[in-house]
Amino acid sequence: MAEDLVLHEPFEEAARQRIAVPFGVWSFLATECLFFGGILLFYAYARWHGGEAFTQGAKEAAVWYGTINTAVLMTSSLTMAIAERATKGGFRVVARWMLGGTLMLGLSFLVIKGFEYRKDVHEHLIPGPGFKFGQGPAAQFWAFYWTATVTHAIHVTIGLGIIARLLWIERRGDLLLHATSAQGGALYWHLVDIVWVVLYPLLYLVGRP
Amino acid sequence: MNSDPTRGGIPERGAEPPSYLREGTTVRSWLTTTDHKRIGILYALAITFFFALGAVAAALIRAELVTPSGDFLTNDEYNQAFTLHGIVMVWFFLVPSIPATLGNFLLPMMIGAKDVAFPRLNLMSWYVFMAGGLLALFAILAGGVDTGWTFYTPFSTLYSNSHVLLAALGVFVVGFSSIATGVNFIATVHLLRARGMTWMRLPLFVWAMYTTSLVMVLATPVLAMSLLLVVAERAFGLPIFDPRSGGDPLLFQHLFWFYSHPAVYIMVLPAFGVVSEIITCEARRRIFGYQFMVYAMVVIAVIGFMVWGHHMFVSGQSAFASMVFSFLSFVIAVPSAIKVFNWTGTLYRGQIRFSAPMLYALGFIGLFTIGGLTGLFLASVPLDVHLTDTYFVVAHFHYIMVGGSVSAFFGGLHFWWPKITGRLYSERLAQFAAISMFFGFNFTFFPQFIMGTMGMPRRYHDYPPEFQPWHVMSSVGALVLGFGYLWPIFYLGWSLFRGERAPANPHGATGLEWQTRSPPPKDNFDRLLVVDQEPYLYHPKESTPDEVEQAHAKQKP
Amino acid sequence: MTHEERREIVLAPLIVWAGLFVLLGLTWGYAYIPGASAKVIVSLTIALAKGALIVAFFMQLRRADGLTRLAALAGIVWASFLFLFTFADFLTR
Numbered sequence: 037m038a039e040d041l042v043l044h045e046p047f048e049e050a051a052r053q054r055i056a057v058p059f060g061v062w063s064f065l066a067t068e069c070l071f072f073g074g075i076l077l078f079y080a081y082a083r084w085h086g087g088e089a090f091t092q093g094a095k096e097a098a099v100w101y102g103t104i105n106t107a108v109l110m111t112s113s114l115t116m117a118i119a120e121r122a123t124k125g126g127f128r129v130v131a132r133w134m135l136g137g138t139l140m141l142g143l144s145f146l147v148i149k150g151f152e153y154r155k156d157v158h159e160h161l162i163p164g165p166g167f168k169f170g171q172g173p174a175a176q177f178w179a180f181y182w183t184a185t186v187t188h189a190i191h192v193t194i195g196l197g198i199i200a201r202l203l204w205i206e207r208r209g210d211l212l213l214h215a216t217s218a219q220g221g222a223l224y225w226h227l228v229d230i231v232w233v234v235l236y237p238l239l240y241l242v243g244r245p
Numbered sequence: 246m247n248s249d250p251t252r253g254g255i256p257e258r259g260a261e262p263p264s265y266l267r268e269g270t271t272v273r274s275w276l277t278t279t280d281h282k283r284i285g286i287l288y289a290l291a292i293t294f295f296f297a298l299g300a301v302a303a304a305l306i307r308a309e310l311v312t313p314s315g316d317f318l319t320n321d322e323y324n325q326a327f328t329l330h331g332i333v334m335v336w337f338f339l340v341p342s343i344p345a346t347l348g349n350f351l352l353p354m355m356i357g358a359k360d361v362a363f364p365r366l367n368l369m370s371w372y373v374f375m376a377g378g379l380l381a382l383f384a385i386l387a388g389g390v391d392t393g394w395t396f397y398t399p400f401s402t403l404y405s406n407s408h409v410l411l412a413a414l415g416v417f418v419v420g421f422s423s424i425a426t427g428v429n430f431i432a433t434v435h436l437l438r439a440r441g442m443t444w445m446r447l448p449l450f451v452w453a454m455y456t457t458s459l460v461m462v463l464a465t466p467v468l469a470m471s472l473l474l475v476v477a478e479r480a481f482g483l484p485i486f487d488p489r490s491g492g493d494p495l496l497f498q499h500l501f502w503f504y505s506h507p508a509v510y511i512m513v514l515p516a517f518g519v520v521s522e523i524i525t526c527e528a529r530r531r532i533f534g535y536q537f538m539v540y541a542m543v544v545i546a547v548i549g550f551m552v553w554g555h556h557m558f559v560s561g562q563s564a565f566a567s568m569v570f571s572f573l574s575f576v577i578a579v580p581s582a583i584k585v586f587n588w589t590g591t592l593y594r595g596q597i598r599f600s601a602p603m604l605y606a607l608g609f610i611g612l613f614t615i616g617g618l619t620g621l622f623l624a625s626v627p628l629d630v631h632l633t634d635t636y637f638v639v640a641h642f643h644y645i646m647v648g649g650s651v652s653a654f655f656g657g658l659h660f661w662w663p664k665i666t667g668r669l670y671s672e673r674l675a676q677f678a679a680i681s682m683f684f685g686f687n688f689t690f691f692p693q694f695i696m697g698t699m700g701m702p703r704r705y706h707d708y709p710p711e712f713q714p715w716h717v718m719s720s721v722g723a724l725v726l727g728f729g730y731l732w733p734i735f736y737l738g739w740s741l742f743r744g745e746r747a748p749a750n751p752h753g754a755t756g757l758e759w760q761t762r763s764p765p766p767k768d769n770f771d772r773l774l775v776v777d778q779e780p781y782l783y784h785p786k787e788s789t790p791d792e793v794e795q796a797h798a799k800q801k802p
Numbered sequence: 803m804t805h806e807e808r809r810e811i812v813l814a815p816l817i818v819w820a821g822l823f824v825l826l827g828l829t830w831g832y833a834y835i836p837g838a839s840a841k842v843i844v845s846l847t848i849a850l851a852k853g854a855l856i857v858a859f860f861m862q863l864r865r866a867d868g869l870t871r872l873a874a875l876a877g878i879v880w881a882s883f884l885f886l887f888t889f890a891d892f893l894t895r
């Protein structure tokens with residue numbers, strides 16, 4: 037295990053600094069939990085209140101796109117997990133390839149999402165004038181769909197930025213000294229995955245078949 | 246420890262020892278600093294600007310209300326003035342006031358650390374704050390917002406013709422600076438305490454910062470989401486709270502108050518911390534019931550999340566929910582009362598110095614008590630039905646937030662001014678400021694309780710003439726209060742350039758921050774610290790009779 | 803890479819990943835069984851199980867110190883306050 041960590045300013049012991057990043061990131065993830073908690077509360081209300089009409093709207097969601105994207109994102113979580121462990125273990129090459137893989141999978145997620153959005157737009161699934169269902173709980177489902185998925189996609193994009201930065205650090209040659217950064221980035225990426233895993237049944241599995 | 250060898254022995258200029266202020270004096274060195282002390286000062290400058298902006302809006306409101314007819318501002322302008330006042334004062338002044346300035350400066354020093362756990366994140370939080378501030382400013386310059394600081398739907402999303410989006414985005418952005426500060430403080434307290442600084446040896450200010458940070462971290466994201474949903478509905482027409490699609494505007498209120506009630510504690514918990522530091526030092530007493538003070542803050546921080554529905558008693562919320570929220574709101578008064586009781590207990594048989602910080606702190610206790618007790622009126626459902634949206638509510642929360650938090654902020658500013666700047670200010674002039682602020686405040690807001698019970702609604706600039714005497718009283722009081730705020734600029738400004746050099750520990754206080762030079766060196770301390778005693782040892786334990794030796798006294802029936 | 807390291811770095815995550823895919827198949831399949839009961843509960847339970855796998859193994863909360871676990875837990879507990887009290891209103895109107 038790489039013990040030669042770069043000691044940052046306020047810390048006098050490596051042991052405490054090593055706790056600091058995961059603790060800081062986990063605290064931030066707790067805020068993400070409450071952030072998405074807010075929109076899930078809206079979903080819970082709309083589904084409870086909207087009943088059958090809500091389900092009717094949800095049936096239009098493109099389950100194939102959603103399922104494939106779930107698989108893609110879960111796999112990216114796998115590559116990220118391996119990258120993080122390889123960094124900690126001192127295996128640069130593995131770490132580099134796995135980070136690259138995560139980046140590619142994350143990008144594919146966004147591309148697939150883009151195709152799905154195109155299909156949604158074609159089928160008039162944006163609430164407002166020309167919306168397939170008119171006013172009602174179905175419109176609420178789609179309001180949730182757009183707000184939640186766009187917010188999630190923004191998180192994916194930020195995650196990709198973090199991964200790109202890690203790759204850049206790797207190119208510079210000192211990724212192994214930044215094991216805590218890799219750990220923080222990985223934690224964030226896994227959270228983005230979890231959010232999607234929770235959204236998946238809420239968006240795509242309502243009222244099937 | 247109280248006799249300081251450096252007192253009076255420091256030469257004027259020239260041989261000044263190195264301090265954090267001397268580590269680069271260019272603007273660039275300030276804008277790229279990761280020193281928590283400098284970031285505290287950057288925040289102080291920023292919030293002073295926003296405080297002035299919010300104060301101008303308040304002045305406009307009070308000027309308009311002198312006469313019963315709306316002759317100075319139009320309806321729209323009045324709406325914009327109180328919205329601007331609310332948004333700016335809550336998010337750009339009160340929430341960051343004590344934590345981001347005094348907290349940033351003092352928290353690491355009080356626990357014997359070199360800096361906060363994530364110094365670069367700390368600097369970033371300031372830039373995020375400024376970005377949010379610019380967005381809000383831009384909203385004001387573009388023509389203002391008229392929703393009130395609460396952004397209630399459906400008005401904010403479907404009907405308002407003002408710049409709601411910009412303002413909401415500004416508040417959304419500034420929330421992230423709160424979160425960053427909160428995460429940073431929590432990690433700092435957990436990981437960077439000096440050797441021997443156990444949890445029960447932490448100064449109460451540190452506990453206050455810690456509990457405040459918990460609230461910031463756990464409440465702010467929900468505000469972010471509620472504003473995001475407002476943006477989604479307003480900008481993209483997505484029906485979220487829109488009743489025509491089955492949405493419930495009360496859902497917005499639930500989300501909003503899930504943050505905004507705890508936000509009151511973000512504003513007042515830091516004040517608790519400041520007041521505890523000042524009172525112990527200026528009464529030369531150990532704090533009465535240290536552990537109860539700590540638990541009270543922790544309980545307030547947690548229960549504070551379960552009372553938000555008291556803002557919704559007349560909104561159509563279910564009677565059951567109102568009952569639960571009302572009950573919990575009464576419960577949370579208990580720890581607040583414990584704190585007031587313990588501060589009073591600390592004063593008992595103390596050697597009280599009525600210095601300026603102490604006057605502010607004593608003012609805090611009185612005003613906070615009035616604010617807290619009137620809060621109980623509002624927590625009771627039947628009374629609240631009568632008082633909702635009247636000036637009684639306005640007076641109540643100003644007693645907590647201005648009478649309480651702002652008094653404490655000014656008290657803390659004076660108390661630590663010598664440490665921060667290395668200069669002393671004129672005690673006499675400062676006492677005058679503290680007293681005028683106290684009286685000005687009461688003249689402004691006490692009449693509002695009375696008009697509130699008589700039925701004067703808030704947010705109207707056109708009112709029946711029988712309320713005029715009260716409004717005139719209030720506006721005249723605001724002049725005095727304004728003087729109380731402006732006056733310190735002169736003597737503190739003068740002290741900055743001409744003030745006598747401050748010794749390391751001018752008040753003879755016990756905190757670690759006083760055990761280093763004034764102003765402190767860049768790394769805060771010249772030596773490694775080891776803590777081996779509890780805080781506030783202002784008098785030896787056995788020096789007073791048992792009944793005064795409160796914390797350890799045997800209970801007598 | 804020693805055998806031990808390979809197990810730690812590659813194999814362990816792979817097993818978790820396989821578990822995630824099995825769960826994905828389950829939740830997808832169950833949603834398509836006509837007339838199956840408690841679909842909402844099943845799909846949410848599976849989502850939570852997937853989340854738990856990611857949290858415990860990928861994010862290594864299983865091995866984290868108590869402090870970090872507390873931070874993780876706080877988010878869930880506080881979000882439950884939000885749901886609990888809001889629905890205390892909605893369900894009793």
Ligand SMILES: [Cu+2]
Nearest residue numbers: 506553555556
């Ligand atoms: Cu409240």
